[in-house]
Amino acid sequence: xxxxxxxxxxxxxxxxxxxxxxxxxxxxxxxxxxxxxxxxxxxxxxxxxxxxxxxxxxxxxxxxxxxxxxxxxxxxxxxxxxxxxxxxxxxxxxxxxxxxxxxxxxxxxxxxxxxxxxxxxxxxxxxxxxxxxxxxxxxxxxxxxxxxxxxxxxxxxxxxxxxxxxxxxxxxxxxxxxxxxxxxxxxxxxxxxxxxxxxxxxxxxxxxxxxxxxxxxxxxxxxxxxxxxxxxxxxxxxxxx
Amino acid sequence: xxxxxxxxxxxxxxxxxxxxxxxxxxxxxxxxxxxxxxxxxxxxxxxxxxxxxxxxxxxxxxxxxxxxxxxxxxxxxxxxxxxxxxxxxxxxxxxxxxxxxxxxxxxxxxxxxxxxxxxxxxxxxxxxxxxxxxxxxxxxxxxxxxxxxxxxxxxxxxxxxxxxxxxxxxxxxxxxxxxxxxxxxxxxxxxxxxxxxxxxxxxxxxxxxxxxxxxxxxxxxxxxxxxxxxxxxxxxxxxxx
Numbered sequence: 001x002x003x004x005x006x007x008x009x010x011x012x013x014x015x016x017x018x019x020x021x022x023x024x025x026x027x028x029x030x031x032x033x034x035x036x037x038x039x040x041x042x043x044x045x046x047x048x049x050x051x052x053x054x055x056x057x058x059x060x061x062x063x064x065x066x067x068x069x070x071x072x073x074x075x076x077x078x079x080x081x082x083x084x085x086x087x088x089x090x091x092x093x094x095x096x097x098x099x100x101x102x103x104x105x106x107x108x109x110x111x112x113x114x115x116x117x118x119x120x121x122x123x124x125x126x127x128x129x130x131x132x133x134x135x136x137x138x139x140x141x142x143x144x145x146x147x148x149x150x151x152x153x154x155x156x157x158x159x160x161x162x163x164x165x166x167x168x169x170x171x172x173x174x175x176x177x178x179x180x181x182x183x184x185x186x187x188x189x190x191x192x193x194x195x196x197x198x199x200x201x202x203x204x205x206x207x208x209x210x211x212x213x214x215x216x217x218x219x220x221x222x223x224x225x226x227x228x229x230x231x232x233x234x235x236x237x238x239x240x241x
Numbered sequence: 242x243x244x245x246x247x248x249x250x251x252x253x254x255x256x257x258x259x260x261x262x263x264x265x266x267x268x269x270x271x272x273x274x275x276x277x278x279x280x281x282x283x284x285x286x287x288x289x290x291x292x293x294x295x296x297x298x299x300x301x302x303x304x305x306x307x308x309x310x311x312x313x314x315x316x317x318x319x320x321x322x323x324x325x326x327x328x329x330x331x332x333x334x335x336x337x338x339x340x341x342x343x344x345x346x347x348x349x350x351x352x353x354x355x356x357x358x359x360x361x362x363x364x365x366x367x368x369x370x371x372x373x374x375x376x377x378x379x380x381x382x383x384x385x386x387x388x389x390x391x392x393x394x395x396x397x398x399x400x401x402x403x404x405x406x407x408x409x410x411x412x413x414x415x416x417x418x419x420x421x422x423x424x425x426x427x428x429x430x431x432x433x434x435x436x437x438x439x440x441x442x443x444x445x446x447x448x449x450x451x452x453x454x455x456x457x458x459x460x461x462x463x464x465x466x467x468x469x470x471x472x473x474x475x476x477x478x479x480x481x482x
Contacts, residue, residue, distance in 0.1 A: 149391070
């Protein structure tokens, strides 16, 4: 019946995570700084974090284009990390220390509004991640940060990366819903545009400090998304939670 | 490093659900009874529930044997329900009422020890379902019953049904763990035997009333499983939670 109603009730919220829910830049820089102190690396931890994140989108492109089979984000992050240690001219890390630093992405801190806001939203909606992070990364992050997800969706179920449509649509299918019953929540206008083009509802959360003084876009909603808010608590207000 | 250690620490618990966590028989019989009262059906609701469940294992066999593509359990349940309504000589239901009754499996009540026990276990372990139920079924059940899963694994990620090895192994892989770091928890000795053969740890929970006076097996642990307990709270005790 939902299929014949142009505006069925929203039943599930799916979330971008890096930047939308967690402050990757501060968290990764902190971990890079700790390693630098221990190993005597001379490096700007924030610059290192920014470069690591800059390699993120290009690292997924061969999978998106179908040129490479799906590999999970933990593996792409590791490849980028090894590249960066060379690029910054730093002493290589032993395997266990490399793995620990690579898992900094499993230990990212949430923006302060997220745990209280998500806890309110969870009472009324099914909450799932719709991230390019792999399941283990998302589960470890949730355990560490107290994020109350009901389900991890995103890259791994579809074995591909956003904004490839199958990533969003596999998630909607697994939820047993139609796209209009699912709202994508993200701090990135491009992510919302991809979701809307597939029929999902959309909510923009402004995260104007995601990239610190390097932020060049996504300061505000750039289309008439269903909601545009400044935090997860405000989204809970809007959705009557 | 875990690969070289024969007994790494358990990091995640994965759970059979129907019978182990929820009392499907009482719950389904209650919903069948409500429909019978409303529709004037003359039927023993418990007998109907038992027959519905009896069609469960055979309905999955063509998928397990590779003769049919994966279809989710909601669809197998619906096919069985239509068969049973005919078999019991009952008036057919309109589509929306059929769908509501089919989703009785989304509204099963947990055994009383489960929510308190799982809540304790969740503080220390990642908790995931390892059920033949599809993701939407498991999520709706969790929301309805307050089951605090971190993740839904099982049939849908592997597009197959237990005890096919890929179901267990896909779950372990998505958790980013090796089998010995994952403990399968079930009320069915056969499920534990399949999991152990793949290297998972095992915990048996006795549910001697799952099938009421029709129960013929699984009264007790039939092998030296790592743990054998009488409830989720006792499992939490054993695992130091």
